[in-house]
Amino acid sequence: MDPQLDFLSEHFDPALALKQQPPLATPVKVKPLDNLNKCRFLLPPSDPNHKSLGKPKENQSSMGKKKEEWEIKKEEIDKKRAEMIIAIQQRAPVVDYRNVLEKIANRHAVGPLSVLHRCFVSKSRIRVWIRSIKAIKGILVGFLRAFDRHMNLVLLDVDEEVWESNVSEEMSQKKHRHFNQLFVKGDSVVMIKQDDSSTASTTTTTS
Amino acid sequence: GINAEYGGATQHETNPILSQMPRRRKRSPSRLTLVVMLQSLAGIEVMIELRNGTQLKGIIEYVDRGMNVHMLDLEVRTPQHKDTEQHVTRFQNLFISGRNIKYVQIPEKVDVGKTLDKYLEVSDKRGKMYQRSIRKAPVKERAIKNE
Helix, strand or coil: CCCCCCCCCCCCCHHHHHHCCCCCCCCCCCCCCCCHHHHHHHCCCCCCCCCCCCCCCCHHHHHHHHHHHHHHHHHHHHHHHHHHHHHHHHHCCCCCCCCHHHHHHHCCCCCCCHHHHHHHHHCCEEEEEEECCCCEEEEEEEEEEEECCCCCEEEEEEEEEEECCCCCCCCCCEEEEEEEEEEECHHHEEEEEECCCCCCCCEEECC | CECCCCCCCEHHHHCCCHHHCCCCCCCCHHHHCCHHHHHCCCCCEEEEEECCCCEEEEEEEEECCCCCEEEEEEEEECCCCCCCCCCEEEEEEEEECHHHEEEEEECCCCCHHHHHHHHHHHHHHHHHHCCCCCCCCCHHHHHHHHC
16 A cells, blocks of 8 residues: 555655545545544644544433423423413303304394394294285294294294184184294284283284 | 406406306395205205195205205195095105295204204305315325425
8 A cells, every 4th residue: 555545654645645546445434524623633732723622512412402391391382272271261151153043133123023023032922923815814822933034933832723714713613733843934924913911012014 | 356367357257167157146145034944954854834734744855045845755635624635645756836835844853043053054164165266175186286
C-alpha cells in the first residue's frame, strides 16, 4: 500500500487520494467530521485550538424527555376537555331543535288562525264541526296536536259524534266512535271551538 | 351557488344533469303544511276514511304533495247505512286521490312529532348528498388524488 494513499500513515496525501481513479475504498467505521470545529480534538493538546471531546449528546434521553412532556400536556388537555363536556351537558338540556309542528303552528300566531294557535299552545280540548255534502255531519272533540293553514288538524284522544243526514239533529241516531290519534283534512272542517269551561268561547270558521 | 367560471350562471344552468331536472324551490311549501306529516307516515299501517265513509286499512307506501296516497296490502270496507250491507274487499295496491280523504287514523304508538322530525332529518341529509357543490368524493378517491 502506497504510504501516500494509506489513510493511517503519516505520509498520507489527501489531494493525491482524491484524484485516484477508481476512487479509494473508504474505511467503513469512520465518522465524518463535518466542519473544522469537529477536527479540534485531533490537534495535539498543547495547541491553543485544541478542544477535547465532551460527553456525547444523549440523543435517546432528550427525545424521551420531550415525549414525556408531551404526554403530560396531552393528559391535561384531555382532562380539560372532559370537564368541559360535563359542564356543557349539565348546563344545557338536550333540546330537540326541530319541532316542525310547533314551527308550522307559530306561523299563524297572528291572524284569524291565532284562535287555533291559542288552543294549540294552551293544549286545550277543542270541538270541531265536520261537514257532509250539504249538512253538518258531526262533531269531533279532542286535543289539538298540530294544525296548518288549510285547517288540516291532528287531534289526540278524539270522541266522534256522527248523525244521519236528512234527519234533524235531535231525532237522528247519534253514533259515537273514539280515536287515539286522528288526522283531519281541512276540507271537511266547518267550525272549531275551544271546549274549555272558560267564560269566553272562541270560535273560528271556514266556508 | 353562483359559478364564476361560466360568467355568473348557476350550477343549475351549466350542469348538464341538473339542467334537466326540475328545479327545487328553496323553502318547499310542503314544509309549511301537514302534508309532510303524512309523508313521514310512509310504511305505517293506518286507516283512511274517505268523504263517502269508505274505510281503507293498509300500509302507506307514498304520499305526494297533493296528499294523494298510494297504499299497499289493503282492506276496504264500504260505508255502513241502515239499508246497505257492508262489503269488505282486499287490494294489494291502491291509489287514492287526496281530495277524497276525510280522516287518517294514526296508531297510538306513533309519535307524530318525532316521526316527522326524523323523516325531515333523513330527507335533508339525502338532499345534501346530491348537491354537487357539497358532495365530496369518497375517501379512497381523495387519497389517490392527493398522491
